[in-house]
Amino acid sequence: MVRAIGLRFLEGDVWAVRRVRHSQLRRQESLARLAMLGSLAALWRAHEQVSPASAHMSTSFALLDTPQVPMLGMVLVVSLTCLCLVYVRASKCAAWTTPDEPSTKTRLNEIKADRSSPSFRSLPSGGGKEEDVATSNADRLFLSGGVGMQRVPPRLSPAAGQSIIIIGAGTAGAAAAVGLAERGFKVLLFERDMSLQDRIVGELLQPGGVRALERLGLDECAKEGIDSVHVDGYVVFTPPQHKKEGGEKVQSILLKYPAYDPATLKELFGVIDPSPSSPAADCPTLSLSPPRFSEKEGDKLVHGAGRAVTPPFPEGTKVTPAPNPPSSPCGHLSMPPSPSFPSAARQGPTSLHPQGRSFHNGRFVQRLRARALAEPNVTVVNGIVSRLLYAEPDSPTSRVIGVEYKIGTGRRVRNADGEEVEEKEVRRAMAPLTLVADGLWSSLRTHVDKAAKPTQLSSFVGLILSHPPMASPLPHPHCGHVVLADPSPVLLYQISSTETRVLVDIFGRMPSASTGDLAHYLSTHIQPQLPPVLQAPFAAAVARGEFKSMPNRSMPAANVDRDGVLMVGDALNMRHPLTGGGMTVALRDVEALCYLLETSTDLGNPAAMRVLKGRFARERKAWAATINVLANALHAVFSTPAGNPTRKDLRDACFDYLSVGGYCAGGPINLLSGLTPRPSILALHFFLVAFHGVRKYLWPVPSWGGLGRTYEMLQVACEIIMPLLSVEKSTVLAAWPVRALVGLIFPYGR
Ligand SMILES: Cc1cc2nc3c(=O)[nH]c(=O)nc-3n(C[C@H](O)[C@H](O)[C@H](O)COP(=O)(O)OP(=O)(O)OC[C@H]3O[C@@H](n4cnc5c(N)ncnc54)[C@H](O)[C@@H]3O)c2cc1C
Known part of the structure; x- marks a missing residue:
């Protein structure tokens, strides 16, 4: 219980205490307890002596009159605080319950050895032996802060066989369908459009999201067969007319992802030693093509660990051009993704250090859907959910018992405008739990939380720079590029071997594409602010005029107080997409939910499900808060x-x-x-x-x-x-x- 209180108190926001030894904590606890008990006993004695002598005063005033009492009070408060601190620290130290726990230093050495071993088997990070830490996978995952690289194998839930409805087979819904089916639930997955989507959303998955996919056993969906590209970090280009102090001109900063998953406070804060034996040094990350932003142009790169890197890639690096992908990549699910896609995973360095992934969102989602379809416990319904069904239709707090949906009958009929359309039939499906994952445009979130209302922060206009295979014009391939333009930033990253995505952030009113205002704005205002090497490809993309736009919306996590329903993904929570964190939050939410539901015994038990919901909200808080605040704050700072x-x-x-x-x-x-x-x-x-x-x-x-x-x-x-x-x-x-x-x-x- 104490650990639970501590965890709740610290939720997502603590100094890691992995360096604290078990024995130190025990000593500190004993001292604090002694001090507390001593001061309590002394106070009681003082109270005994004072009360009869001062009948004319209230006891508390009389007590305060006694010289030693304020001092004893202070000792009591201080010792109580110390005791709380010890418990709080203990709550983050999985070693608390294991007297023979090795010191954290030993543990870290084990982790480092583990990291450098080629097989890289497991990392139950958090400081405890796997079997000691906790009884369930959920506890294992969360006590370790979710940091770890190995998949915790799914277990059959005690509630296996019960049904769960999932609305939306996007990133969150499709991943949840697989995760829950693996735990024995019968999943009914609704998707209104199973065809391959061409959207400008969700094209860069951060390493945190890749780790979540790995732990869910779905990482091959982002790595194999979709012509995805590995991402090793970001490059930030200087704001216009910016001069660094002292007149030295820095044009871009290369920020590489950490060499390994941060675990200690020092690593979390950003201090990671680039020691010669670390994977970063062994394994150059940007190895496919040489930099194109030459030194003559005054480019100075600053490595994430603080080293100036010129040039950033090893001499004589061999460039392996990938073959052209087929023109129609992955079609409808009846046609699985072509295995002839070059796998960037195989081309790129096979390093164990964290990497992101960029891809066509539609292809990635099709792979997730294909995985869901392959699960025997998943039934996919190609229909539109129109509303949630309640146990008592007139009550605003009533429990959700299922959904009403429309599905095509296959018959052709004429609609009111005389057009021939497929006839739709209204049907109902019931389940003890409904998971709403209908994304950014969710029409069902207000059925769960009336107050949930997204705010639009800006819009993204998306363009594609086309290029020969593995010859992206980006100065630093395999990196996200952020150009600090005025008035707001431009993002660029490669999304396939032949395409590079450009996302231009637009504040306020969007210039009209149909009148040509948008093209004019992009070529006169944005183009001159891009690095010279990108200006010609950008001009060509503007000339093609194939713009796509999306609103960039933000919404704090909705309240899911209603029984019988849960939400994940964009339906639950949104942030500005500048940092590409949406899918990471969605996948971590799915991961958390799967592990929590793994231990549930009855999905139809409202009290138990309320406890689970509370735990889910707490578990996701730290991850979601960090990514949400970073995205919105960075957008504000860069605009x-x-x-x-x-x-x-x-x-x-x-x-x-x-x-x-x-x-x-x-x-x-x-x-x-x-x-x-x-x-x-x-x-x-x-x-x-x-x-x-x-x-x-x-x-x-x-x-x-x-x-x-x-x-x-x-x-x-x-x-x-x-x-x-x-x-x-x-x-x-x-x-x-x-x-x-x-x-x-x-x-x-x-
Ligand atoms: C411009 C932009 C760029 C972004 N870029 C990134 C990025 O680079 N990296 C990143 O991590 N995140 C990015 N995001 C955020 C990311 O796209 C989302 O966080 C992520 O797609 C959320 O997944 P989801 O499953 O919740 O929703 P979606 O992926 O939108 O899935 C929702 C699914 O539900 C279906 N659906 C909806 N309503 C119904 C219904 N009534 N019945 C049946 N089915 C229904 C839809 O057809 C869809 O398939 C971006 C967002 C925007 C707006």
């Missing part, structure tokens, strides 16, 4: 509304901070990769960026003007981050006294 010089200064400060390297680069890229579920570390880096920015106002001698700018910068920083943190309720900064204090000094809510 510079006209007439706001402080916002520009903050963006420049962010670029300068990243270019410092070391933990200044390693920390943010860890967070972006979805491998660091620590909102507090995110908040820390965010404020370090702001402090980095104010140095120039205060250095060498602070002036009144400089102090004024400093205040403005800190206020802008608070304006951006504080509302995001308080919505997520996940760090101490979200606690109301802290918010009130910060709001008093920097009134950010204006």
Whole structure:
């Protein structure tokens, strides 16, 4: 229980305490207990002596009159606090229940040895022997903070055989169908359109999402047969007219994903030693093509670990061009994805360090659907769910008992406009649990939570740069590219051997594509801000005019208080897609849900399901909060509304901070990769960026003007981050006294 309280208290936002030894914790606990009991006994004695002597006063006043009592009170409070801290630390230290637990140092050495072993069998990270840590997979996963690379094999749930309805076979729905079917549930998966989709969403999966796929046993869906590309990090291009302090011109920063999954506090914060024996040093990540952004153009690359890298790739690297993919990649599910797709997994380095993956979202989802179809426990219904069914139709809090859906009968009929369409039939399906995963445009989320309302932050316009196989014009292949353009950023990454995606963020009103305003805006305003090497391919893509646009929406996690229903993916929670974190959150949610449902005994038991829902909300908080806050905050920092010089200064400060390297680069890229579920570390880096920015106002001698700018910068920083943190309720900064204090000094809510 104590561990549960501690976990709840710390939820997703703690300093890792893996370095704390078991014996140290025991000693600290005994000391704190002794002090507490001693002070309690002394207080009781004082109370006994005081009460009869001071009948005219209330006992408490009389007690306060006694000189030793305030001191004893303080000792009591301090010892109680110490005891709580010890329990809190113990809650994160899986070694607590195992007296013969090896020290964390030993454990880390084991992990390092494990990492460097070619077979890389398991990583029950979190400090405990697998069998000691907990009884269920769910506990194993969550006590370890979900960090680990090996699949925890699914177990048959005690509720196996019970039915679950899943609405939507997108990333979340299809993955959940496989995960739940493997645990013995009978899954009825509804999808309105099973054909291959061509969308600009969900094209880059961060390493955190790849790890979740690995643990779900679905990683081959992102790696094999869809012409996907591995991603090793990000390159950030300088803001326009930006000069680093001292006049040195840094044009781009290369931020590589960490060499291995961060586990200790030092690693989570971003300090990862690039030791010669580490996988990063053994295994060059960007090995397929040489850089195209030559040194002559003044490019200076700063490695994530703080080393300047010129050139970033090993000399004499061999470029292996991939064959052309077939023109029609993966069609309807009746036609499985062509095995002739080149597998970037096989071409790229077979490293064990974290990598992301980029691909056509439609192809990836088709692979997930194919996996779901292959499960004997999954029935896919090609129909549109129109509403949820309630046990008592008139009650707003009534339990969900199933869905009503429309399905084609195969007969052709004429509609009201005289067009020939397929006749639809309305049917019903019932199950003790319904999982809503109908995505960004969810029409069912308001049936679950009326208050759930997305906010539109901006829009993305998507274009494709076509190129010969493995000859992307990107200066750094296998990296996401972020160009800090005015007024908002441009994203580029390769999504197949012959295509590179460009996403241009557009603030406010979108110029019309039909009148040519959009093409004009892109070629006159955006194109000149791109690195020279990308301008000609970008102009060609604009000239082709095949634009696709999507709104970038954000929504805090909805409340799923209704019985009989759960939500995952974009239906539940959304954030700006700048950092490509949506699928990572969705897949981690699916993972958490699968492990939790693995231990459920009866899906129809409302009390047990409410407990499960509460646990799900808590388990997902740290991951989701980190990715949500990072995405929305980074979009705000990288967007510079006209007439706001402080916002520009903050963006420049962010670029300068990243270019410092070391933990200044390693920390943010860890967070972006979805491998660091620590909102507090995110908040820390965010404020370090702001402090980095104010140095120039205060250095060498602070002036009144400089102090004024400093205040403005800190206020802008608070304006951006504080509302995001308080919505997520996940760090101490979200606690109301802290918010009130910060709001008093920097009134950010204006
Ligand atoms: C512009 C943009 C770019 C993005 N880029 C990235 C990125 O690079 N990386 C990343 O990780 N995330 C990205 N995201 C977010 C990511 O796309 C989503 O988080 C992810 O797709 C969510 O998956 P989902 O399964 O919840 O929804 P979807 O993948 O949208 O799936 C929902 C499914 O439900 C079906 N459906 C809907 N309603 C019904 C109904 N009534 N009946 C039956 N079926 C129904 C739909 O047909 C669909 O197949 C981006 C988002 C946007 C907007």
